[in-house]
Amino acid sequence: MKIFIIYTGGTIGMVQDESGTFVPFDFELIKNNLPDLSRLDYQLTVHSFNPIIDSSNMNPEIWIEMAQIIKNNYDEYDGFVILHGSDTMAFSASILSFLLEGLQKPIIFSGSQLPIGEIRTDARENMMTALEIASAKHNGKSIVQEVCILFDNKLFRGNRSFKYNSAKFEAFRSPNYPVLAEAGIHLKYNFDALMNNSDKEFICHNHVDNHVGVLKLFPGISANTIKSILDADVRSIVMETFGSGNTTTDKWFLDLLESAIKQGKNILNISQCKVGSVELGRYETSQGLKSIGVLNGYDMTFEAAVTKLMYLQGELADQAAVAYWVEKDIRGELTVND
Numbered sequence: 001m002k003i004f005i006i007y008t009g010g011t012i013g014m015v016q017d018e019s020g021t022f023v024p025f026d027f028e029l030i031k032n033n034l035p036d037l038s039r040l041d042y043q044l045t046v047h048s049f050n051p052i053i054d055s056s057n058m059n060p061e062i063w064i065e066m067a068q069i070i071k072n073n074y075d076e077y078d079g080f081v082i083l084h085g086s087d088t089m090a091f092s093a094s095i096l097s098f099l100l101e102g103l104q105k106p107i108i109f110s111g112s113q114l115p116i117g118e119i120r121t122d123a124r125e126n127m128m129t130a131l132e133i134a135s136a137k138h139n140g141k142s143i144v145q146e147v148c149i150l151f152d153n154k155l156f157r158g159n160r161s162f163k164y165n166s167a168k169f170e171a172f173r174s175p176n177y178p179v180l181a182e183a184g185i186h187l188k189y190n191f192d193a194l195m196n197n198s199d200k201e202f203i204c205h206n207h208v209d210n211h212v213g214v215l216k217l218f219p220g221i222s223a224n225t226i227k228s229i230l231d232a233d234v235r236s237i238v239m240e241t242f243g244s245g246n247t248t249t250d251k252w253f254l255d256l257l258e259s260a261i262k263q264g265k266n267i268l269n270i271s272q273c274k275v276g277s278v279e280l281g282r283y284e285t286s287q288g289l290k291s292i293g294v295l296n297g298y299d300m301t302f303e304a305a306v307t308k309l310m311y312l313q314g315e316l317a318d319q320a321a322v323a324y325w326v327e328k329d330i331r332g333e334l335t336v337n338d
């Protein structure tokens, strides 16, 4: 079994400096604290990023580099484990799910809430379980054929997850999609929820366009604030709305959105609620949005919405084509409900 580990940084490999602040450290630290690694009968190859980063410094260039590394080693390895800080892990897992089309091998993101050198660390379990999942096969085929996050004994679809807790080992959740596997005494896979790409061709895309803005609504938001976001140098705006996709019905607000759409901007409606879906037209307060051409983000996470737009914009120069595809389920990231 051959597994490729990409080490980007994050708490898993951090140490405390003189002032007590956690700073990234190299892969040797992980290896020295994980003697069990050498007991595995896997062939492990490690690629460490330079520099090793806290994931708050993650950016599109590193995403493209990660995708390229996977592409270059795709045929030779059975699976990939990406060690990554948890803060932006859901963004990286989401964008890689879009960049890597038709995967037939597992790409498992993991990390930890406490550094591997700490006595109560969650790093060992997370990493060993991630390696086990990255190597798991059934009838000669990889059980997991998609980009996932493994944290605290649960395997989530990457583009359905978000970091919900910065204090517990249970850092991630994916309330709009079932857990893909759970590790207890046995590793139990949820075969019905896992993606099957056996009939697809693997394609690595390598363009990302970050001209994306975000408009998070709140009662009392001013017209000027909205205008400045709509006027920004972006191609698309993720609009975080209330409940099942509702907004104020004030005319000035709908007029501002409509004029931005007429100027060629895409406005994608996702909910501020973490569970449930946008249902345009369910209430009067979302009916007007549909008629002016606001796009439906259904039950997408914020992380999936932003990175999907970056991916589509990287691939497609035509705004109408971006608008068409963003409402479609392209990598299992949304459930269409109308």
Ligand code: ASP
Binding pocket: 009, 010, 011, 012, 053, 054, 055, 056, 084, 085, 086, 087, 088, 111, 112, 113
């Ligand atoms: N700040 C860290 C990071 O995202 C947190 C973590 O790894 O859990 O890199």
